[in-house]
Amino acid sequence: MNTTSVAHWLPITLMCWALCACASLPDVSAVPATPTAGAMPSVSGVHGVLSEERARALLARRWPKATLDQKAQAALEEAVTGVPLIAGNKATLLFDGPQTMAEMQKAIAAARNNINLETYIFDQDPLGLQFADLLIAKQRAGVTVNIIYDSVGTLGVPQEFFERMRAAGIHLLAFNPVNPAKLRGEAWKVNSRDHRKLLIVDGRVAFTGGINISGTYAKSSLFRSKSKPTEASQVGWRDTHIKVEGPAVAAFQWSFVRHWAGQDQDDLPEADYFPQPVIAGDKLMRVLASDPGGQFEIFKAYNLAIQQAKKTIHLTSAYFVPDRQTVEALKAAARRGVEVSIVLPGVSDSGLVFHAGHAFYDELLAAGVKIFQLKLAVLHAKTAVIDGVWATVGSTNIDTRSFLHNSELNVIVLGEAFGSEMERAFQEDLRDSERITLEQWRDRPLGNRVKEWAARFMNYWL
Incomplete structure (x- = not known):
């Protein structure tokens, strides 16, 4: 979310308050506290779902250090999300904008058949124009290019920017138009946003x-920087x-194809979207795509992982406005001896969300949760690593909006190797962060307390 789009959120939020009834998240505490002993998750490979015998053999080879509890937990996660594990993958962790943009542009440049891009924000700025030019060039070279962009996230972007790509032959879809006159059959649900960031080549x-x-x-944040910038203007956003x-x-x-079809648009053009899969690595992963009114797969996976944590919970969240169930799960984990540490923004592009998240600091700190605020760079990452073996990267913030109202996508990677990364x-983020103690927090200025109190009334909509 950038400053321009945030400026548009408040009036839309107030409008939604009047139009929508409050939905609620499912009760994950109803899940059994202890996974069934000996339970095994199902695993898909290049030839489909493996037999139980082959799945056991593969898990023994690809996840050799997994305990019976961890395998049973993976089975329980499958039971609550309905999504199996997928074997044979390579996972490359990318830090910050410059590294990520370089890898994405390299993949686009190498495209031979099709490119599917789904994004919340597609700005008309030097970087956005660079991406648009590259995509136009690939479309003109015979590669099929399809783009889904969110109509609220791009509210401040001139339509001419998208029309230029459309004129070059690129197929574009504005997700959930703000103007109801532009809908094609579906109900007007302006509060449901496409917050995914997805590129498939x-x-x-x-x-x-x-x-x-x-x-x-366009700039790097403090992450692994050899020379530390001293001014915020020199620093890019911290993201993963x-x-x-x-x-x-x-x-x-x-996930992309279903989202396109769900908007009642023209069919996707013909292309080889599903080539024969090949084994690329040894990573086990689960791909979770959640939608408003769906099965809350990402929320369930997050809360279940927190409930099952034995040693450590390390969370990084750009917008932290947790629901009551998540707050209680984090507090319970800390009280049973799990080391719970959360890196949150020290500076933010959204003041309302920033102060709403602060409203939970006191009770979390009192329960033993460690809170750190990243300094200088704007934190925009949404990641977690639990017990060093369960890790997730995606678009989902720990807030009600992400879990309940947005279309989000997260990938869960199991295993010690990726967990160590x-x-x-x-x-690294902790080194550039300041720890907030309970004593320090309770001594904060009265003005900040008033802002937190006011923002807390908007929790459901943030």
Whole structure:
């Protein structure tokens, strides 16, 4: 979310308050506290779902250090989300805008058949124009290019920017138009937004995470920077993306195709969207795509992982306005001896969300949760690593809007190798963060308390 789009959120939010009844999240506490002993998750490979015997053998080879509890937990996660694990993938963790943009542009340049891009924000700035030019060039070279962009996230972008791409032959879809006159049959649900960040090239490589197509990612943040900038104007946003290769890419592709079809638009043009999958690596992953009014797959997975945590919970969240169930799960984990640490923004592009999240600091700190605020750079990453073996990267913030009202996409990667990469990233962020203590927090200015109190009334809509 950038400053321009945030400026549009408040009037839309107030309008939605008048138009929509409050929906609610499912009760994940009803899930059994202990996974069934010996339960095994199902696993899909390049030839479909594996037999139980082959799944056991594959898990023993690809996840050799997994305990019986961890395998049972994976089975329980499948039971609550309805999504199986996918084997044979390669996962590349990408830090910050410049690294991510370079990898995405490299993949687009190498495209031979089709490119599907889904994004909340597609700005008309130097970086956005660079992407548009590259996509236009590929379309003119015979590659099929399809783009879904959110109509609220791009509210400040001139339509001429998109019409230029359309005139070049690119197929574009504005998700849930703000103007109800532009709808084609479906009900007007302006509060339901497409917050996913997804790029799939030739059905063989996929990218997802928190990074939009915006100039805010043209610079690097403090992450692994050799020379530390001293002014915010010199620093890019801190964000995380992931590049996936292997059979799991088909799950990303299906998500895009379903979203396109769900908007009652013209059919996607013919292309080889689902090539024969090939084994690209040894990573086990689960691709979760959630939609408003759906099965709350990402919310369930997050809360279940927190409930089942044994040693550590390390969360990074750009917009932290948790629901009561998530707050209680984090507090319970800390009280049973799990080390719970959360990196949150020290500066933000959304003051309302910033102060609404602060309203939960006191009770979390009192329960033993450690809270850190990233300094200087604007934090926009949405990641988690639990017990060093369960990790997720995606578009989902820990807030009601993401869990309930947005279309989001997260990938869960199981195993110690990727978990270690995520842990190293988390530790890097801690080095550029300031810890907030309970004593310090309770001594904060009265003016801040008033802002938090006022913002808390908007929690459901933020």
